[in-house]
Amino acid sequence: MQDWTEDWTGMVGGATPSACVRMQGRSAVVLAELDEAECARRGDDGPGIESWEALDLLMTLPQGESVPERVLTPAQKLLLDGLPEWAVERSGGNVVRLSRVPLRPLLAVAFTRRWAPGLRTAHVFSSMCAQAVVLPSEPGDPLIAIEADQYGVGLGVGAAGVAPRSVVVPEPYRLRRHTVARWWFAEHVYGLLVAQKRRALGAGENSLVDRQRLDQRL
Incomplete structure (x- = not known):
């Protein structure tokens, strides 16, 4: 800019x-x-992600790329459970970070x-x-x-x-x-x-x- x-x-x-x-x-x-683009994708469905632990986890996941959930700890999987649907995609044992700043x-x-x-x-x-x-x-x-x-x-x-x-x-x-x-x-x-x-x-x-x-x- x-x-x-x-x-x-x-x-x-x-x-x-x-x-x-x-x-x-x-x-x-x-x-x-x-x-x-990110705001439109989220659709104003709710507030942002304000959990430091969740954001710390998201920063370790490459955006748009699949990561096997088996490499995550139980605590990390629990953090994923608490995220809004627009934040990550989980299917077939993999997780994809969708969200960005x-x-x-x-x-x-x-x-x-x-x-x-x-x-x-x-x-x-x-x-x-x-x-x-x-x-x-x-x-x-x-x-x-x-x-x-x-x-x-x-x-x-x-x-x-x-x-x-x-x-x-x-x-x-x-x-x-x-x-x-x-x-x-x-x-x-x-x-x-x-x-x-x-x-x-x-x-x-x-x-x-x-x-x-x-x-x-x-």
Whole structure:
């Protein structure tokens, strides 16, 4: 995907899928790029796979290739029993992993009134995606922009529900290796998006503005 960081503010509050994610007691709006084919294959039947043990097992199975079940331990077979039907195919004594990571986390945005809490929130998400902090007004201390640039954290200014003005561009996230933790994070965000979509269909829109107002209480 083309580097989006120069225009990152246009994604905030726009059409990019986003969900309010809470980790280690801190909340940020996570914007994501969906794997449309994988999401369609799953059919929005339910939440993502959030069992670390199951994801660890899936990472050992090559996608789309048959593996004899006899090479799996009883505990691993039990984990397969608990997976949704779209995750694996089991027949003739073989198992095939069908599932893959449903989305790519792009940016975690902390909406906060003060820079220091926002930076701490951004740090929580630093192992998963790029990060940014959005303040409701221009920071009075010019060193804040310097600190944001030093840490590679984007800095924006703007009111809730409006694309912020970019002060510092976030540093692009560089994936070093695939991990169970990052797959779990993607599945968690996917589950939030599925639940969000169901709420929107059943009880009206679930707006980004509401999530921003929630986070600005930090």
